[in-house]
Amino acid sequence: MISVAEARTRILAAFAALPAETVALPDALGRVLAEPVVARLTQPPFDAAAMDGWAVRAADVAEACADHPVTLRRIGESAAGHAFSSRVGPGEAVRIFTGAPLPAGADAVVMQEDCTADAHTVRIGRAVAAGRFVRHAGFDFAAGQELLPKGRRLTARDVALAAGANVPWLAVHRRPRVAVLATGDEIALPGDPLGPSQIVSTNALGLCALVTTQGGVAHNLGIARDTAESVAAMAAGAAGCDLLVTTGGAAQGDYDLVRDVLADKGVSLDVHAIAMRPGKAVMFGRAGSVPLLGLPGNPVSTGVTALLFLRPVLRVLQGLPPDEDAGPVRARLAVALKANDRREDYLRATLATGADGGLTVTPFARQDSALTSLYARADCLIRRAAHAPPASPGEMVEILSLSGGALNP
Template structure:
């Protein structure tokens, strides 16, 4: 057996970011930029009002007070989308609305609450300095500014920013295409009749969902039965994909055929078994032109190894670092942990926040790799290194959050 770190390093060394493609901005949510997004205009493109009020010359109202308002002659109006094309001269003012261009000659805006007006004049009851309530041209960004860096996964906020920069097309990494193949006579699709010795297949659908949340395109190849012909025929459906992921059949039992069948088809294996719990039975290699990641069959083992190995692959293929460095990494134990053995352990747990604002973590009492209900309830995994000593209540331990995905706001 090899360590998780060595297995991840070997596996990730086989992958590089996928080529770029151009997509329309409405289709860019969750995609990863292959090139920076650069502003194609200055925003705002003109000096604009930040308040509804009156565009004035600050020098004209320097002495204005509520008890001694200064009268100014009305000369026009500037509204959003309808600029005043005249000039504000000495002793003059123009009605203006939020977002509207500042007329020539004016250098400040007085809020409407500080003014009273009739058809001919506005009486200003407060002095303002030049530049008051004005958003200067380029206040947000300027033509040629980098708005979003290469390697960023686009959020809803990013899409709005690119739109504001007048960028209708983006260069992004192609989405990874991942073929998922479940194996075993004992599993059936959800909703299908179950034989007396069968259970419902969960792993393939869970992995497809994982691929989707991480920005990939999942192709569910179905269920291969426990025969060499079935495994080989259905694995052939991965042709043209960036990765084939199998679940089940990777161990050394009499009916674990994936390793032997695919090896007979020219598969080379670089990783076989990893010193971790859950998920010891894991393999990685190449099936012809397609990289192969073989995950164990127990559902929680599949989920955990998918998180630790499949998710970093998907991030690497999209030009991202293997791990999201913004995620919290440590939390305070609410219950004691026993010493660990020689395998790395990943305990399913829930997160909360203590009264002092510190994240706390509570492992489930049951950690069997077949308990899918608790895995679905988990917020995180507690990572325990090999031979870790006992940990008391209150100890800070490393955690891996489970809640991230491509569709972050």
């Protein structure tokens, strides 16, 4: 067996960012930029009002106050999309609305709350300095300015920014295409009739969901039965994909056929057992031209190993670092833990906020890798190193979050 760290190193070394493709801006949400987004215009493109009010020359209202307002001649209006075309001269003012271009000659805006107007004049009841309530051209960004860097996964805010910069098309990394194959006579699809010795298949659907949340395109190949012919035929459906993920059949039992069948197809394995719990039976190599990641059959083992190995692969394929930028997260242990053995352990656990605002973590009493209900309730995994000594309540331990980002884009 090799360590989790060594397995990750070997697996990730086999992947690089996928080529770029061009997509329309409305289709770019969640994609990863292969090139920076550069502004095609200056925003705002002109000096604009930041408030509803009156465009004036600051010098004309320098002595204005509530008790002694200054009266100016009203000469027009500037609204968003409808600029005032003439110039503001001494003693003149223009009604202006938020976002509207500041007329030539004016250099400030007085809020409407400080003004009283009739059909021909406006009385200004407050002095303003030049530039007050004016957003100058380029206040937000300038043409040619880099707004979003290469390697960024696009959020809704990013899409809005690119739209404001007049960028209708973006270069992004191609989505990873991942084929998912479940194996075993004992599993059936949800809703199908169950035989007396069968259970419902969960792993493939969960893996496809993970691939989707991470920005990939999942291809569910279905369920291969426990025959060499079925495994080989179903696995052939991964042709053209960037990765084949299998679940089940990776151990060494009489009915664990994935390794033997794919070996006949020329598979070469770089990983075949990892010193971790849950999830010892993980394999990685190539099945012909397609990389192969074989995950265990127990559902929690599948989920944990997918988090540790599949998720970083999907990130790398999209031009992202394998892990989030944030360093290890730690929480205060609520209960005692026994010494660990030679396998790195990932305990399913819940989080709570203590009286001091810090995080407290409590592992479930039962840690069997078949307990999908507890895995769904878990907030995090407690990572325990191989041969970790006993831990007492109050000690800080490393956790991997399962909410707020761990399985999300």
